[in-house]
Amino acid sequence: MNAFNFQNKNLYAESVPVSDLMNLYGSPLYIYSKSQIEFNWKVFENSFGAHPHLICYAVKANSNLAVLNILANLGSGFDIVSLGELERVIASGGDPAKCVFSGVAKTENSIRKALEYGIYCFNVESEGELEQIESVASSLNVRASISIRVNPDVDAKTHPYISTGLTENKFGVSAEVALSMYKKASLSDYLDVCGLDYHIGSQITDQSPFIEALEKALDLIEELKSENIDLDHIDIGGGVGITYDQEKIISIEDYINRVISKVGSMKILAEPGRSIVGNAGIFVTKVEYLKQNDIKSFAIVDGAMNDLIRPALYSSYHEAVSIQEKSKGVTDSWDIVGPVCETSDFLAKDRELTLEKGDYIAILTAGAYGFVLSSNYNSRPRVPEVMVSEKSHSLVRKRETIESLFENETIFKDEVN
Template sequence: MTIANFDGIDAPKRLQTPEEKNLAEKGGFLQVEDVDLRELCELVGTPAYVYSSTAIVDAYRSFEDAFGRNRIAICFAVKANSNLSILSLLRSLGSGMDIVSGGELARALSAGVPGERIVFSGVGKTAAEIRQALDARIHQFNVESAAELQLIAALAAERKVRAPVSLRVNPDVDALTHAKISTGRKGDKFGIAMEDVARLYADAAADARLDPVGLAVHIGSQITELSPYQSAYSRLRGLVGELRAAGLPIRRLDLGGGLGISYGGNTSAPSLAAYADIVCRTVGDLGLELTIEPGRRIVGEAGVLVTEVLTVKHGEDADIVIIDAGMNDLARPALYGAVHPVSLLVGRPGLKRPCRIFGPVCESADFFGCYADLPPLMQGDRLVLHAAGAYGASMASNYNTRPLAPEVLVKGDSYAVVRRRQSIADMLVLEKDAGWFAASGRRKGDALSGIVSR
């Protein structure tokens, strides 16, 4: 195993299946590509995120293969995994970026992505972020409201530029996914109501500060049924006809992302070929530039979270297992009730023992799920949480003053720590004593109660 410097990442050899691309069992233990996870844990500790560059490359290329000669721009949804090395890898493959904040814009630019390959989505863009994006000459703003459209126009005039804008449509389509990640229903905070789009688009076309380039839609995340896409894109097609009938210029459609992956159980990932067929049948013949924004589907199955068992409390029907990864490291189970498949890093024969796996965070919500297919777990066992490459590290926090876990990128038999483990000192350096406590002559606790009493 070699420690590598991933300044430039060549496209690894393509493999055949998600399991082959990501995680394999050899000799009774698990490895990512050709890197032994047992050795890696000894070097970087737990918890730790480990990603397969081969799996990321192959997932990206699967979108290209699905659309074939029907050209479509792919803009990776940075919020799924914003690690600079992963963004750089995707940039090297030709990917653009879909961002939702000024911070994500800075990350995309730092990864070498040119502004003209960046789409700025998101419902709450600030004036500072819009200025930042105008200066970067981004591809387009996906605009969520009339107020945002007016703000962009004013800031474009300030910068003496013409801002490219696409109106994000709320098609009132239920994505048939978790309520907390549905974004295209009437009443959701995202997008512009169908009945208001033509009027706002005409306003933008009449404004010399704006360049209305098209329409956008994004109906949710972890979508496993394709029929909502059919409905949303068909409604988008109708709007294109309405705009053209009014003599309004339109040259682009941003179709969003949200394609789901398999987290085990009864859920299977939808076919990319079937998705591409829906795109081609609904909007493929309109003569417009098409963009899609996959995130989870590219990185989700490429990553695992490795963790260690801290304690086991034996119960009558199931054991309570506490691991060193918590809801601050992987928030999805606490937020959405998501259950990630779990396996032992080093296999052990024997009867299975039901268990409930919890993290160490001081919250009852720090719960990863009930598992019946594991042998009796013991202190010191290392576990692998599968399909953790999306919305894992990018959603992590310092709750309970817990340092962020490291991220490791693997290529063949080499690996690179692409984000080191955060230290407590790293966290504390951002904070400063208010300064008045020592000057007051009171003890610190007394000083605070004195301020409150006033």
């Protein structure tokens, strides 16, 4: 399925012309497809079939309440990394009992609130965190369900900033340390050992690292059995890559079937994020000026790195298209750049496009790690988000105002007491 496609030389979001959305909601703008989100989630759901499982969408990929509500209505669980994300899930209609709490720096307050809400389990990242969870559970006189995140030391061969499964990364613990933690947790009156978790990175386009990590995790599970520690589930994390350019991506159905063939009857948790929402969103920006010199041509747009930072942060590629195919204008190889005062402020480089001032350019595959990583750098209000479903559409986040940027600030008054 591709929710964003050209019809009669005009880009559509499902059954709505993108030009109509720009005229109504203004520029820049994030646009999401409800049907694409549902389709992507169901690919995972259908791949598991009757095998016991829980799909926990990684909220950090896109945390808009409308996105979370769509997934909650499908029965999805959620992978959260902060109390704020947990509160978002609940506000959107999600079930805290289907939430796994990941992240390396869970605070005492966030642990307490998560226990009070009754989350599915904590993915424990360190020995100190295990002690903290036990302490908070003891103070509440409850049992905390825990899964220990094992760092399998597997090279996912992805961008180093989104690699999480190597010993040099901050995530998880070694198998040796995990074994010691499991033994300790199994003796506690306030900890319920329920699973094993691993996650090796993001935007992975080869099954091999996933299977290598799985086999290492299963070895540890066998060792735990010899210590009379039986687990209810294995959490295989997320990280399945999507197509931004010419990447050949893995078959989710084939990957899940391989996992099922190796784990027996054990329940499987998965934490997809990018693969659910990545191609379900676009970022659209308006050409303000065209500027050419002897060696470069710049399409200066009203969107910027503060709105979509992936190209600047990761040197990431996003396809860029004019929302209306036409012959009128200047045809050249353009760098699409924004107004932020940084040389790194670009959305795409060297793109063959025919452009005029006032045209709209769509940056594709921007549904994951787009708005959630946006900021107010250069005192720029964050842009609105719109959800489309067939012929209907609605604003799911308003455009910020300049006044809202400093409503929580005050001018210092130097008063002598």
